[in-house]
Amino acid sequence: MTGWRVPIDRLVWADPRRRARKLLQFAEVEAQGARDLFRAAEMTDDPLLRRRLFAHARDEVRHAALFRARGLALRRMLADPGPEHGLGDGLIPGERGFDRLEVERESIAALLAFIHLSERAASQAFAAYGAVLDHDPETRAVIDRIARDEEGHMRYSRAELTRLAPDARRALWVARLRRFWRAYLRLALILADMISRLILTLLYFLLLPPFAWVAKRAARKEAAGWRDCPEHDRAEGRAGGGQY
Amino acid sequence: MKILGISAFYHDAAAALTIDGLPVAAVQEERLSRSKNDPTFPMRAIEWCLDQAGLEPEALDAAIFYERPALKFDRVLMTLLRGFPQSWRIFPKAMKNMVGEKLWVRGIVSAQLGIPARRVHFTDHHLSHAAAAFLTAPTEEAAILTADGVGEWATLTVGQGSKRPGGPVDIRLLREVRFPHSLGLFYSAFTAWLGFPVNEGEYKVMGLAAYGAPRFADEVRRILRRTPDGAFSLDLGYFDYHRAVDAAYSRRFVDLFGPPRDRFEPIDPGTAQGRHYADVAASAQRVLEEVIVDIATAFRKETGLADLCLGGGVALNGVANARILREAGFERLFVPSAPGDAGCALGAALWADRILFGQPHRDCPDHPFWGPAVEPDDLARLAAEDGLAFERAAEADMIDNVADAIGRGAVVGWMEGAVEFGPRALGHRSILADPGDAAMRDRINRDIKFRESFRPFAPVVPVEQAATFFELPPGGARLGRFMSGVFPVRPEWRDRLRAVTHVDGTARVQVLEAAMAPRLHRLLGAYSRCHGIPVLLNTSFNIAGDPIVTSAAEGYSTFRRAGMDLLVADDVVVRRDRARQAQRMEVMA
Numbered sequence: 001m002t003g004w005r006v007p008i009d010r011l012v013w014a015d016p017r018r019r020a021r022k023l024l025q026f027a028e029v030e031a032q033g034a035r036d037l038f039r040a041a042e043m044t045d046d047p048l049l050r051r052r053l054f055a056h057a058r059d060e061v062r063h064a065a066l067f068r069a070r071g072l073a074l075r076r077m078l079a080d081p082g083p084e085h086g087l088g089d090g091l092i093p094g095e096r097g098f099d100r101l102e103v104e105r106e107s108i109a110a111l112l113a114f115i116h117l118s119e120r121a122a123s124q125a126f127a128a129y130g131a132v133l134d135h136d137p138e139t140r141a142v143i144d145r146i147a148r149d150e151e152g153h154m155r156y157s158r159a160e161l162t163r164l165a166p167d168a169r170r171a172l173w174v175a176r177l178r179r180f181w182r183a184y185l186r187l188a189l190i191l192a193d194m195i196s197r198l199i200l201t202l203l204y205f206l207l208l209p210p211f212a213w214v215a216k217r218a219a220r221k222e223a224a225g226w227r228d229c230p231e232h233d234r235a236e237g238r239a240g241g242g243q244y
Numbered sequence: 245m246k247i248l249g250i251s252a253f254y255h256d257a258a259a260a261l262t263i264d265g266l267p268v269a270a271v272q273e274e275r276l277s278r279s280k281n282d283p284t285f286p287m288r289a290i291e292w293c294l295d296q297a298g299l300e301p302e303a304l305d306a307a308i309f310y311e312r313p314a315l316k317f318d319r320v321l322m323t324l325l326r327g328f329p330q331s332w333r334i335f336p337k338a339m340k341n342m343v344g345e346k347l348w349v350r351g352i353v354s355a356q357l358g359i360p361a362r363r364v365h366f367t368d369h370h371l372s373h374a375a376a377a378f379l380t381a382p383t384e385e386a387a388i389l390t391a392d393g394v395g396e397w398a399t400l401t402v403g404q405g406s407k408r409p410g411g412p413v414d415i416r417l418l419r420e421v422r423f424p425h426s427l428g429l430f431y432s433a434f435t436a437w438l439g440f441p442v443n444e445g446e447y448k449v450m451g452l453a454a455y456g457a458p459r460f461a462d463e464v465r466r467i468l469r470r471t472p473d474g475a476f477s478l479d480l481g482y483f484d485y486h487r488a489v490d491a492a493y494s495r496r497f498v499d500l501f502g503p504p505r506d507r508f509e510p511i512d513p514g515t516a517q518g519r520h521y522a523d524v525a526a527s528a529q530r531v532l533e534e535v536i537v538d539i540a541t542a543f544r545k546e547t548g549l550a551d552l553c554l555g556g557g558v559a560l561n562g563v564a565n566a567r568i569l570r571e572a573g574f575e576r577l578f579v580p581s582a583p584g585d586a587g588c589a590l591g592a593a594l595w596a597d598r599i600l601f602g603q604p605h606r607d608c609p610d611h612p613f614w615g616p617a618v619e620p621d622d623l624a625r626l627a628a629e630d631g632l633a634f635e636r637a638a639e640a641d642m643i644d645n646v647a648d649a650i651g652r653g654a655v656v657g658w659m660e661g662a663v664e665f666g667p668r669a670l671g672h673r674s675i676l677a678d679p680g681d682a683a684m685r686d687r688i689n690r691d692i693k694f695r696e697s698f699r700p701f702a703p704v705v706p707v708e709q710a711a712t713f714f715e716l717p718p719g720g721a722r723l724g725r726f727m728s729g730v731f732p733v734r735p736e737w738r739d740r741l742r743a744v745t746h747v748d749g750t751a752r753v754q755v756l757e758a759a760m761a762p763r764l765h766r767l768l769g770a771y772s773r774c775h776g777i778p779v780l781l782n783t784s785f786n787i788a789g790d791p792i793v794t795s796a797a798e799g800y801s802t803f804r805r806a807g808m809d810l811l812v813a814d815d816v817v818v819r820r821d822r823a824r825q826a827q828r829m830e831v832m833a
Contacts, residue, residue, distance in 0.1 A: 024508070035790065038805065039278055042797040047629035054804070061805075072508055081506070200336035205329070212328030219326045224425060224477030229401065229417040241306075241365025241600050243314040243350065 010132040017078055019139060023071030027064045034060035039103045040111055046164065049108070052156055056115075059153065063146050070142045109165035113175035116157040123150035245601055246303055248290065249593030250353065251310040251372070251585050253346050255281045255443045258586035259289035260614070260665075261297055262593040265606040267380075269293040270614035270665040272586045274791040278798070281444060282791075286589075287356060292616060301357040308596040310588035311369035313349045315396035317342050319423055327487040334488060365600060367592050369395025370556070373583070374415055376591025377555035378405040379598065380608045381578035387549045388415070389540055392428045392556035392584070393443075399426035400475075402543050405553070407605040413598035424486040425477045427532060428557050430468050433483055434528040436492040438521055439507030443557075450563055451699045453529035454748040455513035456522030463500055464531040474542050476535050513698055513747075533564045540572035550575040555591070559583035560667065562730040562752045569719050569729065576719045579728035581612030582666030590614075590665070611760050612670055612726060615663030615794065620816040622796035623659075627818045634818040639763065642817055646810065647770035650678055650780065654809035655692060657785055659799045660763055661814070663792070668727045669784035670754060671704065671761035673792050673799075675808065677781040679703050682742040688783065692806040695788045702727055703744035704754040704782040706768050713737045713779055714753050724755030743781050754782055 013019055037057035041050045075081045103111065126147035133140035161168045249260040252273075260270035271293065273279075273286035294301060320338050324331045345352070354361040367375075373390040384407055391400040403417035431449065432442045440448045467482045482500065484491040498504065501524050505511065512518040540552060552574040559565065559579045569577045580587055597603045620636075627634040637645065646656055656676045664670050675692065677684050689697050705713055707721050715732040716724065723729035730752045733745045744751050758765040772778035785799060786792045787806055793799045796813050803811040803818070811818040 031789070035278070038801050042795070042801045051630065054801075058805075075508065196340060197336040200339050201332060204332050204335045208325060208328055208335075212325045215322055215325035216328070223471075225421070225471035225473040225475040226419040227422055229398075229403070229420050241308060241367060241596065243312050243366050 005128055006132060009128050013129060013132050013136075013139075016074055016136075017081065019136065020071050020074035020078065020081065023067045023074065023139070023142075027067035027071060030060045030064035030067060034058075034064060036103055037115075043104055044108065046108070049160055049164065052160060056153055056156070059149050063149065066142050066146065070139055074139070109161065109168070109171035110175065112157050112161040112165065113168075113171040114178075116154055116161060116172065117175050117179060119150045119153040119157060123147055123154055126150060245305040245597055245603060246297070246299060247593045247596050247601075248293065248304050248307040248357075249310065249372075249589040249591070249596070250286060250290065250307060251587075251589040251592070252285050253283055253349075254585055255283045256584060256586040257283050257286040257289070258582070258589040258665075259286045259293050260590035260593050261293040261299075262590075262597055263297060265594075265597050265603050267590055267593075267608055267614055269296040270582075270590050271616065271663065272582075272665070272791070275615060275663060275794045278791060280789060280791050285352060285356065290357070296616075301359050304357070304359060304363065306363050306365055306596055306601070307353050307357060307359065308365045308367060308592045308600070309349050309353065310367065310372040310585070310592040312366045312396055313342075313347050316369075317347050319394070319397050323424065323486050331487045365596060367595050367600070368398070368417075369588065370398045370401045370417060370420065371415065371595055372588035372591040373555035374401065374403060374405070374417060374553070374591070375595035375598075376580050376587040377553035377559070377578060377583065378415060379407070379413070379591070379594040379605070380580050380610075381551070381553050382607065382610055383551040383553070383576065383578060384408050385549060386551035386553045386578070387543055387547045387574070388417070388553045388555070389536075389543065390417075390554070390556040391536065391558035392426075393432060394423045394426055394429065397422045399423055399428060400539070400556075400558075402539070404547055404549065407598070409607055410604045412602070413605045415595070415599065419475075421475050424480060424483070425475075427468075427476070427536065429483070429485055429492070430478055431528060431532055431558070431561075433485065433492040433497065434525065437497065437501065437504045438511075438525060439505035442492060446557075446560070448696065448699065449525045450529060450561055451746070452511065452513070452522050453525040453563070454522075454700075454746050454750070455698060456519065456524070456526035458527040458530035459523050460501065460527035461530050464527045467497075467500075468531050468535060470535070470538075474539065476539075511696060511698060529561075529563060532558075532561070533567050536564050537567050537571050540568045540574070544573040551578065552576070553578045555580065555583050555587070557584045559728070562728055563750075565723060566717075566720070566729040566731055569723055570717045574719070577723050577729075579723065579726060580666070581664060581668065581670065581726040583728075584667065587666060610725075612664045612666055612668075613662040613672055613761075614665040617662045618659040618794075618796050618799070618813045620796065620814040623800055623811065623813040623816045623818060626797060626800045627816075631821075632818050633821055634816055636815050637817060639766075639815065642812070642815060643763070643767050643770045645817065646676075646812060647767055647774050649810050650676060650771060651775045653678060653681070653684070655684075655688060657793075657799055657803045657806075657808050657811040658764070658767075659785065659793070659796065659811075659813040660761070663794050666726065667784075668754075669782065669792055670726060671756065671764040671782065673785040673794070674704075674764075674782045675785050676704075676767075677743065677783075678775075679744045679777070679779045679781045680740050680742060680775075684781065685743040688743075688781070692808060693783065693786075693788055694806075698747075700746040700751070701744050701781045701783050702752045702754060703741060703779045704756050704764065704768065705779045706765055707755050707757045709772075709778050710753065710755045713741065713777070714751065716753075716755070721755045724753045725757065725760070727752055727754040729753070737777075740777060741779060744779070 034057045037053050041053035044050050126143050130140050130143045165171050247262050251258050257273040271289045273289045274282040276288035350364045353364045370390045374388045388403045398420040400421040401417045405415040407413040435445045435449050467479050482497040484494045513522045658674045658676050660672045730750045733751050738745045768778040784792045809820050
């Protein structure tokens with residue numbers, strides 16, 4: 001376990017509301033991971049790898065169910081479970097799928113290296129979470145059980161990588177660099193998002209008020225109900241299929 | 245002319261290709277990317293359409309986008325201005341959304357396809373819906389009604405169209421209701437309040453409504469009001485979609501109907517809480533029906549036309565469609581297989597061909613099978629590699645065997661030919677099962693589709709015998725062609741059709757003509773000979789959260805994940821061998 005993260009983990013996992021939310025987030029991540037693995041199984045030509053990916057995906061489905069069940073059980077104990085929109089996947093807007101492999105576009109080596117490193121990271125993270133959950137043995141049992149599975153996934157993906165990729169070490173290094181690059185990009189995107197929000201919000205309050213006044217005035221004059229379709233000539237093609 | 249239609253950037257992106265006025269390929273991006281309701285630029289779908297026709301992008305005469313981005317930007321900006329200062333939270337997101345990508349469609353299409361920008365055209369969102377509904381329907385003159393969430397400004401339009409083979413086409417949208425007054429967004433607000441994902445869970449609201457009584461109809465009528473001219477308006481105080489990032493309904497909405505459902509908790513219509521949600525769903529459904537039936541009735545009187553073509557996402561509401569057919573006075577109601585935004589790709593391409601470029605009309609083939617075909621050899625290979633029993637059988641034997649298996653309780657994954665264009669499985673990517681056993685419905689919901697227990701399943705029946713089992717009004721068989729209407733199951737058959745009869749005694753029936761899916765039609769015949777009824781449970785071949793399967797590999801994967809008993813891809817049949825599979829899984833573990 002990495003010692004420096006213990007206080008952070010302890011803080012995160014101490015609050016039952018946050019604990020429930022984390023578990024439900026994990027459930028969503030595992031479910032999405034399962035979809036990716038099933039997809040990878042559909043795409044591969046190697047029968048043994050297909051079966052292993054399939055078995056792995058089934059594990060992820062089971063993990064999603066375990067996380068969800070425990071998260072819901074914790075949530076039901078709360079007087080106020082908090083807002084639901086806090087249960088997103090933690091991605092910034094427009095970032096959907098950013099951290100995931102595009103299964104169809106990856107080589108087998110890249111895919112297996114990605115799986116191996118992801119499972120290793122997950123295994124370490126879950127071990128760390130389990131270590132700060134003495135006060136919640138049921139959640140700890142769920143996390144420990146899943147952490148053990150992740151170790152198994154780590155091993156099979158490494159073995160398959162060795163079996164199928166001529167240069168497994170290189171594939172792992174490339175995958176590590178890609179993870180690093182993605183982490184950097186993720187941080188940069190979050191920063192860019194914050195800056196753009198700030199600038200656009202400033203513009204909103206500085207530039208828009210007079211236009212808003214005019215727009216509101218115009219809106220008051222508009223009656224609800226039917227309106228004639230604006231330009232029949234468009235329907236007849238005379239507008240030339242333009243953007244306006 | 246070779247015209248590529250594209251819909252994208254909202255939800256359910258798609259591409260469609262027409263050559264000389266006829267569709268040759270159409271597919272939703274989600275079917276290829278495997279990301280449900282994929283809204284991204286449909287590059288995979290475009291590539292597949294072009295490959296299917298053996299074309300390079302340069303050979304295209306035109307590409308047409310299904311709406312006008314600049315007009316849409318106008319609406320977004322105007323809405324933000326009108327919502328000042330409450331719209332401050334949504335402003336950055338909306339601007340980044342529009343200015344980041346959606347406003348530059350001409351450049352994106354041109355760059356992605358490598359064609360000159362002058363070959364990229366646009367049409368109105370609701371004209372695309374209208375064209376998809378009217379130009380694919382077997383009628384020469386019809387009234388047209390489109391209704392959805394929102395396009396550029398319009399949310400509902402009425403118009404009319406005329407066409408004849410070899411002659412000119414006219415589609416004229418006469419009137420529209422404008423954003424923020426929208427039947428689609430009205431329904432979506434209830435979808436969100438009921439804890440279902442918007443643009444995906446609307447089916448669930450309709451299914452849940454059958455469990456309830458519309459005892460909140462008066463409250464809903466306060467929200468969705470009629471205007472003196474026969475249209476409608478929303479009381480915007482109850483909604484937030486026009487000024488908030490992540491909310492469809494407002495505090496007043498919650499005050500009126502109570503706290504929203506916790507999406508993590510299951511709905512049980514047997515409990516007081518569950519009944520409350522069902523009652524609200526029933527009330528929203530009832531008022532939606534009233535409004536749309538009334539608009540259709542008035543339009544029928546105004547135009548005097550016998551046929552109505554219905555497009556837009558609201559046309560997926562089979563209960564409302566059936567009421568329009570019964571009550572509005574039209575003799576026939578045409579809803580395309582893809583009435584939602586995906587279908588706009590085809591609609592836009594057809595509109596461009598007939599109207600933008602003035603080509604004479606050609607009748608489109610009346611079927612939904614425009615997507616990639618299944619490769620049975622792939623299934624045989626996969627099964628062989630995994631040591632599962634499979635056989636290649638002559639069609640008659642295969643059909644008899646499958647009918648026999650279904651009769652003995654098997655759940656069958658059925659893949660045949662090209663994939664359907666649109667959200668319904670219409671016999672080429674279906675899960676088929678015994679329609680008579682209520683336990684079968686529960687098993688498929690719980691163990692195979694992994695979805696809510698209250699959701700109903702659809703039956704498929706040959707057109708020749710449909711009226712025996714279902715109370716179809718005149719024109720009902722046509723509406724049931726693409727599973728677009730919900731009709732009562734005849735009381736004397738409800739007991740034998742328990743798995744497909746919803747709690748209110750209705751079913752969203754697919755009325756199958758032999759010419760459209762001959763093998764499935766023959767399977768129904770074989771099932772009838774063995775078991776006395778030519779009806780099967782027919783649900784989409786996917787698991788909750790996944791798009792409908794496209795390839796043999798996806799069908800095979802879903803078959804194994806869902807624990808189905810039999811998988812058919814054209815002439816290849818794979819049987820589930822539980823013992824052998826369990827043993828292999830143990831070895832893997």
